[in-house]
Amino acid sequence: HNPGIPHEQSKKAGRGPNGGQLCLDGPTFISSEGWDWIPGIRDRNIGIWQSVVLEYTGDVTLSDPHVVTDLPLPDTSSAELTVSATLKNHADAPRSVVLHGAIDGGIAFEKRVDLAPGESRRECFAPADYPVLRVASPRLWWPNGYGEQELYTMTLGVDEGAVRSDTEQVRFGIRELSYELTVDAPSGEELRIDFDPTDDLVDGRSPFDSFHRRDVGAGVVVPALRPEVDPSVFRRLEKDGASPFLVVRCNGVRIFCRGGNWGMDDGMKRVSRERLEPAFRLHAEEGFNMVRNWTGESTEELFYTLCDEYGMLVWNDFWYSTEGYNQNPNDEDLFMANARETVLRFRNHPSLAIWCPRNEGYATPTLEVRLADLIASEDGTRFYSPNSRYMNLRTSGPWHYLADESAYFRDLAHGFSTELGTPSVPTAESMRKFMPETEQWPISDTWHYHDLHFGLPEYVEAVDRLYGRAASLDDFCRKVQLINYDSHRAMLEGWNSRMWNSTSGVLLWMSHPAWPSLEWQTYSWDFETHGSFYGCRKACEPVHVQMNPHDNEVLAVNTTRETLSKARVRVTSHTLTGKRLSVQTMPAGVVAANSATRVGQAEMPAGEACFLVRVELFAGGRCVSTNDYIRRTGDDFMALNEVPAAALRARKLAQREENGRRTVRLEVSNPSRSTALAVKFNVRSAATGEAVLPAYISEGYIHLLPNEKRVVEAEYAAREDVVISAEGYNLERCTLLKL
Secondary structure, eight states, X not given: OOOOOOOOOBTTXXXXXXXXXXXXXXXXXXXXXXXXXXXXXXXXXXXXXXXXXXXXXXXXXXXXXXXXXXXXXXXXXXXEEEEEEXXXXXXXXXXXXXXXXXXXXXXXXEEEEEEOTTOEEEEEEOTXXXXXGEEESOOBBOOTTTSOBOOEXXXXXXXXXXXXXXXXXXXEOBOOEEEEEEEEOTTSOEEEEEEXXXXXXXXXXXXXXXXXXXXXXXXXXXXXXXXXXXXXXXXXXXXXXXXXXXXXXXXXXXXOEEEEEESOSOTTOOOOHHHHHHHHHHHHHTTOOEEEEGGGOOOSXXXXXXXXXXXXXXXXXXXXXXXXXXXXXXXXXXXXXXXXXXXXXXTTOTTEEEEESSSXXXXXXXXXXXXXXXXXXXXXXXXXXXXXXXXXXXXXXXXXXXXXXXXXXXXXXXXXXXXXXXXXXOOHHHHHHHSOHHHHXXXXXXXXXXTTTTTHHXXXXXXXXXXXXXXXXXXXXXXXXXHHHHHHHHHHHHHHTTBTTTEEEEEEEEEEOSSSOSSSOSSOTTOOOOHHHHHHHXXXXXXXXXXXXXTOXXXXXXXXXXXXXXXXXXXEEEOTTSOXXXXXXXXXXXXXXXXXXXXXXXXXXXXXXXXXXXXXXXXXXXXXXXXXXXXXXXXXXXXXXXXXXXXXXXXXXXXXXXXXXXXXXXXXXXXXXXXEEEEEEEEEETXXXXXXXXXXXXXXXXXXXXXXXXXXXXXXXXXXXXXXXXXXXXXXXXXXXXX
């Protein structure tokens, strides 16, 4: 096939079209031709890019093992496991073998199987016949923030006499997914149901007819049940604020999905654990619990393995891009063969939550039926969403910078959205690693080549208008991190503000960069965590307090399974130099598990053009969340430029080492007479000053009032020649402590 002609991004030529010839038949890395977040990869990532393994087996082989875990929901005190695999006799004579399995060394089962010459047969171990597969008090797998990511290991083997013929090992989690959906019954009645594919498939097929869909407003559509489906097979739900949108449940618990899109794991397909694991660790630390494998660009087993380990539910597209824009497959049989192999390969991963045919559109009518049937027959435990927007979903976007962050709360926070984004320029230090000095400042075509084009005018104008015209790369990046922090926090807090009362999930476009980008990302390609990361981390902390920008309403957002009692909120306003202007205390009472509790309306001080508002949530006698907002009554934040410089101190509280990692706990204090604004911490080489990355630091872009102390934890690969540095809006980079 023609590999396609890439469009090179520039200020004059723009971002260009997405995709082209590479979209035809998948699976392939269709974005290698160039997209609006990555340039064309010169060889289109053609060739062998993972290890090639040759295995020696006996005459009887074992393939496609599958473990289905079934919980008697809402009861989770037991689970039933069903294990199946395909045996094939490659010999020209009959073979009698023993198929046996063991789970974590404690659960064992086996059966004798007789195979004719050349015969291939699917064998199953069901709990009705093998009671050992009924597990009491199972260790459950949960998405990040809702519980632990417990995993089991199963070894299957097939023996001919005393000789091992073949073996397979599978890691799986005990959990059950279900999906709240609004659908139309054959009678025309609108229903709200809890669809559990493990129990609710009808004659082995999906019960939904996505061709007969009804518009319920704002572009949202709902499917119909197939005419022969009896609605009584489903658990009926009372309609609430989440209707008509998708709600994902795990182990019977609603999961408030927050996360981001992965366009590709790495533009050059460097996908070792060493390179990929930091990205998943950062996602977990941001409080995310879902990633979207956009158009199936990430295809290595390790991607799903790390999602399992870090609790990231996976929305998994197939390799099929935008309807009406990119090309449909030429060879549908080839597409389906690849889709089947993908389902068989990854279906045991507990993180995999949703299958979807393509980006922003429906599959062709012929592929739609085949894909829905494939998911029902070869998976049988997950929802097939026929569209990445519209069907029980909110439409995607916008993707550009919004000058008024209140719009996320007033206008955009509805439903489940698979794409919502804003630009995200990293630190000047990161940019210098990939940009020639002559191209760094002023903004040049190299910035455009590195993707900064979507929303660029509004984004750059916001820096100049809000904080003053930038004089250099360092000045621009220092100022833009406040915008990054605020805009990313606002997107997620907007969804928080209507949790289960219209909103059920939001995925940022994008959370992970595939190369050195200046556009959509929550951390940069070198794993530096700039303002966007910490804005997301703040909004998605498991127990969180926030103040909405448009009405000053204070909410306590609890995305855990534990209720908080005797809670209260304190709202304190300060001048930028730290003088207290007002304090307000509001009782929050009981903050229910997995919900947003409205506390009251904060009162803002009068007569201040620019000030700091600190919102704190207390429960059980301690502060469990602190959230700072810099507010203005005028047109800009220029007053920040007049705040006197601050100085910080630090002392080491504790240090520990484990598995080559060192964690240091510090107390950072501000002895100055002025607030230290937007303070960022780094672990650095004592000799060169270069940032040590990846490093996992608990706080970033925080405001420290005069005489305030804050505990900060930093984790990094253990080494001796490092220091902790701090820098901020009114704080030159300095060494706080030698580690």
